[in-house]
Amino acid sequence: xxxxxxxxxxxxxxxxxxxxxxxxxxxxxxxxxxxxxxxxxxxxxxxxxxxxxxxxxxxxxxxxxxxxxxxxxxxxxxxxxxxxxxxxxxxxxxxxxxxxxxxxxxxxxxxxxxxxxxxxxxxxxxxxxxxxxxxxxxxxxxxxxxxxxxxxxxxxxxxxxxxxxxxxxxxxxxxxxxxxxxxxxxxxxxxxxxxxxxxxxxxxxxxxxxxxxxxxxxxxxxxxxxxxxxxxxxxxxxxxxxxxxxxxxxxxxxxxxxxxxxxxxxxxxxxxxxxxxxxxxxxxxxxxxxxxxxxxxxxxxxxxxxxxxxxxxxxxxxxxxxxxxxxxxxxxxxxxxxxxxxxxxxxxxxxxxxxxxxxxxxxxxxxxxxxxxxxxxxxxxxxxxxxxxxxxxxxxxxxxxxxxxxxxxxxxxxxxxxxxxxxxxxxxxxxxxxxxxxxxxxxxxxxxxxxxxxxxxxxxxxxxxxxxxxxxxxxxxxxxxxxxxxxxxxxxxxxxxxxxxxxxxxxxxxxxxxxxxxxxxxxxxxxxxxxxxxxxxxxxxxxxxxxxxxxxxxxxxxxxxxxxxxxxxxxxxxxxxxxxxxxxxxxxxxxxxxxxxxxxxxxxxxxxxxxxxxxxxxxxxxxxxxxxxxxxxxxxxxxxxxxxxxxxxxxxxxxxxxxxxxxxxxxxxxxxxxx
Numbered sequence: 001x002x003x004x005x006x007x008x009x010x011x012x013x014x015x016x017x018x019x020x021x022x023x024x025x026x027x028x029x030x031x032x033x034x035x036x037x038x039x040x041x042x043x044x045x046x047x048x049x050x051x052x053x054x055x056x057x058x059x060x061x062x063x064x065x066x067x068x069x070x071x072x073x074x075x076x077x078x079x080x081x082x083x084x085x086x087x088x089x090x091x092x093x094x095x096x097x098x099x100x101x102x103x104x105x106x107x108x109x110x111x112x113x114x115x116x117x118x119x120x121x122x123x124x125x126x127x128x129x130x131x132x133x134x135x136x137x138x139x140x141x142x143x144x145x146x147x148x149x150x151x152x153x154x155x156x157x158x159x160x161x162x163x164x165x166x167x168x169x170x171x172x173x174x175x176x177x178x179x180x181x182x183x184x185x186x187x188x189x190x191x192x193x194x195x196x197x198x199x200x201x202x203x204x205x206x207x208x209x210x211x212x213x214x215x216x217x218x219x220x221x222x223x224x225x226x227x228x229x230x231x232x233x234x235x236x237x238x239x240x241x242x243x244x245x246x247x248x249x250x251x252x253x254x255x256x257x258x259x260x261x262x263x264x265x266x267x268x269x270x271x272x273x274x275x276x277x278x279x280x281x282x283x284x285x286x287x288x289x290x291x292x293x294x295x296x297x298x299x300x301x302x303x304x305x306x307x308x309x310x311x312x313x314x315x316x317x318x319x320x321x322x323x324x325x326x327x328x329x330x331x332x333x334x335x336x337x338x339x340x341x342x343x344x345x346x347x348x349x350x351x352x353x354x355x356x357x358x359x360x361x362x363x364x365x366x367x368x369x370x371x372x373x374x375x376x377x378x379x380x381x382x383x384x385x386x387x388x389x390x391x392x393x394x395x396x397x398x399x400x401x402x403x404x405x406x407x408x409x410x411x412x413x414x415x416x417x418x419x420x421x422x423x424x425x426x427x428x429x430x431x432x433x434x435x436x437x438x439x440x441x442x443x444x445x446x447x448x449x450x451x452x453x454x455x456x457x458x459x460x461x462x463x464x465x466x467x468x469x470x471x472x473x474x475x476x477x478x479x480x481x482x483x484x485x486x487x488x489x490x491x492x493x494x495x496x497x498x499x500x501x502x503x504x505x506x507x508x509x510x511x512x513x514x515x516x517x518x519x520x521x522x523x524x525x526x527x528x529x530x531x532x533x534x535x536x537x538x539x540x541x542x543x544x545x546x547x548x549x550x551x552x553x554x555x556x557x558x559x560x561x562x563x564x565x566x567x568x569x570x571x572x573x574x575x576x577x578x579x580x581x582x583x584x585x586x587x588x589x590x591x592x593x594x595x596x597x598x599x600x601x602x603x604x605x606x607x608x609x610x611x612x613x614x615x616x617x618x619x620x621x622x623x624x625x626x627x628x629x630x631x632x633x634x635x636x637x638x639x640x641x642x643x644x645x646x647x648x649x650x651x652x653x654x655x656x657x658x659x660x661x662x663x664x665x666x667x668x669x670x671x672x673x674x675x
Contacts, residue, residue, distance in 0.1 A: 129184070298408055313359070
């Protein structure tokens with residue numbers, strides 16, 4: 001337990017116990033890798049990780065990050081490239097995001113703070129909020145509208161949440177002066193305009209904290225009501241939200257759109273001394289989300305590489321952890337911990353820490369293509385959200401039950417999400433998870449279609465836990481592209497046509513109008529209707545093009561397979577079955593998040609793009625091999641239908657395309673898929 005007072009001018013450094021100083025000195029001598037306990041395979045037969053490993057990981061990450069603190073701890077100025085928001089905002093980001101890891105660490109231990117993290121953050125809070133916007137080493141930037149200088153609003157949520165989690169041991173120990181100046185800074189998020197997305201949950205979280213400490217008013221109530229109204233309007237079904245009005249579907253579901261409202265309800269229930277209402281709207285949506293999201297993690301612990309902000313890495317486990325803490329999950333405690341620990345261990349084992357012991361901007365190691373311009377040196381520490389699992393006490397089944405296998409380890413499985421147009425395909429033998437995307441592209445309703453560039457993080461047809469999108473200006477993996485007059489046509493705003501799964505089989509379908517890169521962006525009457533059917537490791541990919549310019553060409557690519565040695569080797573396959581004329585292998589020299597270089601199989605038809613295209617693809621791991629003859633048989637292709645039989649089946653499967661109008665006001669008829 002810790003107790004202290006900060007008046008805004010004094011330093012607590014002199015009051016830290018000599019033993020803590022000794023511990024800090026020892027930390028400075030640690031190697032770059034975290035100092036974790038010995039593996040506990042009796043409790044955790046898959047990962048060897050226990051609650052003690054999570055606490056040690058949090059302590060190690062914090063120890064390395066605090067070596068870069070400003071004199072009074074107002075900012076953690078971590079080394080590396082600056083974000084577009086500038087170094088002062090980056091320093092605040094380092095403080096705020098690591099604060100969340102410390103808060104979960106201490107709150108989960110009921111205030112036990114053996115390394116005295118909270119006094120450091122208390123001193124930093126006093127220094128950072130004393131003169132916001134001042135040009136000095138400590139002051140935090142002022143929170144403003146998203147289009148002016150909005151990034152501090154993101155960090156305000158981490159700070160408010162951390163203060164709420166640690167209220168008895170930090171906030172309640174502060175002087176009234178520091179409490180007032182902290183509130184004044186935080187209130188900037190209540191009056192500034194957020195981005196039209198999950199950002200509205202940042203002022204929501206700030207308002208929730210202020211209300212919890214008796215500083216709420218009509219403004220905090222209005223902010224919270226508006227945020228939840230927007231959140232409800234973004235709910236797409238099956239436990240998934242769009243990130244804004246018509247926005248992308250990605251990991252912001254778990255580490256933001258579910259996390260903030262459910263955690264708010266959990267903390268409110270604890271503050272009131274009552275159990276969480278698991279039948280409430282947001283806990284129920286979280287549980288529905290985890291029914292499919294629990295399948296996004298491979299046997300090796302990797303999460304599917306899909307969407308933006310992937311440098312947050314094991315923040316992907318935040319929703320899993322929150323489900324375990326609240327009980328709002330269909331996953332067993334042992335399966336939840338197996339996914340959480342597997343994901344944390346995956347990144348710690350694959351070089352996510354740089355030579356300074358800091359989380360790098362990247363995936364395994366540093367990887368610029370995994371990052372966006374808004375990412376700075378402190379950005380990867382949104383990974384701290386995974387430590388929400390520590391809010392479950394040490395005697396909770398999340399920590400005491402033996403690990404169960406993750407869903408991807410239990411059997412071959414396909415899960416369809418028709419409401420959002422996703423198909424999740426996993427295979428037990430190699431532990432790989434593949435995500436087929438017929439529903440999202442990162443498009444927001446506030447933007448015109450013609451303004452959307454090719455977006456590797458959303459526009460690819462398929463993603464996996466073992467391969468990543470190729471870098472910009474390299475050949476694109478897992479694409480179907482029409483080329484016209486030297487321009488590539490991108491899939492923008494896919495229109496979902498359905499998805500279905502049963503056991504190890506499934507399909508998903510969509511249509512889109514390609515948007516070309518430059519010049520005349522859209523060719524009137526052009527439609528591409530696409531279907532992906534999966535079984536085992538195989539994917540039958542079917543595309544029908546109608547209304548294409550006479551001189552247009554078609555191109556399709558397969559999985560980006562790492563070249564050279566890899567800790568998680570995979571084999572890719574893409575074979576033309578109908579409609580294609582040429583096949584070749586193309587190198588992506590800039591590689592992916594998984595490898596410094598990759599190869600991609602490409603299919604091409606050089607002229608006259610109208611027609612049906614059929615190919616079979618596969619991605620498998622280790623020593624396993626893909627063989628078309630083991631996938632399908634008796635393939636028949638006509639002008640508007642594809643009929644085949646999965647190997648071992650006695651009945652045919654048919655995909656039938658009915659003619660549809662080229663009137664721009666009319667959507668095409670969905671394909672008639674007969675399984």
